[in-house]
Amino acid sequence: MLDLTQKSLPDAITVGGRDFLINTDFRIWMKFAIEYKSWVTSGMKGVFDIRYLFKTSVPVFEKVEDYNSIFLFAFPRNVVPHSSKDSGNDVLFYEYDGDYIYSAFLQAYGIDLIDTDMHWHKFLALMNGLPDCTRMSAIMGHRAYTGEKIKDEAAIYRRLKEAWMPPYEETEEEKQAEDEFNAYFG
Incomplete structure (x- = not known):
């Protein structure tokens, strides 16, 4: 990140x-x-x-x-998206996806990866942000497919919202109240 x-x-x-x-x-x-x-x-x-x-x-x-x-x-950590469920499948294979990565960067950003020098973290950020219209994004989507069917559209959007929300950080007052609660009942 x-x-x-x-x-x-x-x-x-x-x-x-x-x-x-x-x-x-x-x-x-x-x-x-x-x-x-x-x-x-x-x-x-x-x-x-x-x-x-x-x-x-x-x-x-x-x-x-x-x-x-x-x-x-x-492998820098991104805090979003997060999920309680992960297919556990790799969706990106650098050794096989070179053509698709190259064409996605050229299509999406106008960057010729053969002719450019780029910091690894910049590359990862651009890779993570590839638009859905690239073939590489479609391939990663196919690889991430779990077979799970969700009929409730609202449930899909609730899961997406939850996955993309930043992690909640307690305020000092909340932490203090929790500590007092745990000390009293713990």
């Missing part, structure tokens, strides 16, 4: 309290996503070489948590 309150996009990750410059081009992180998925599918066997992600020095990963910043950069 892009943080538009910041003037720049991240270009480093932190490991062990130190910042390490990373390559931010979408091609590199697309390659990482493909290789990571393949590595996980293979049962995480063998060495997973990620040196190409770094511009200069490569951090020493001493514990599993040290990898968190890589995953947060590679």
Whole structure:
């Protein structure tokens, strides 16, 4: 998720309290996503070489948590849409969808992905915002199909509204009232 309150996009990750410059081009992180998925599918066997992600020095990963910043950069979380139900199916396959991604970006944004350099987070934001009129959006819609039939149109719109609402954040007064309630009845 892009943080538009910041003037720049991240270009480093932190490991062990130190910042390490990373390559931010979408091609590199697309390659990482493909290789990571393949590595996980293979049962995480063998060495997973990620040196190409770094511009200069490569951090020493001493514990599993040290990898968190890589995953947060590679797969940034969006808080919307959210749902209690997810088909669990992948809807985007970088290794197979290149033609459709390329044509969608050209059609929707006039961006030739072959001739452009783009930060990974910009790429993801544009990918997430592809208009429904692109073939890539239609393909992802087909892949997301669950077979579930909903006859009540109002139920469809209630689910969409719920999925796209930002997460509710309690006010300090609400948190205090809840704490008092829990202390009294808990």
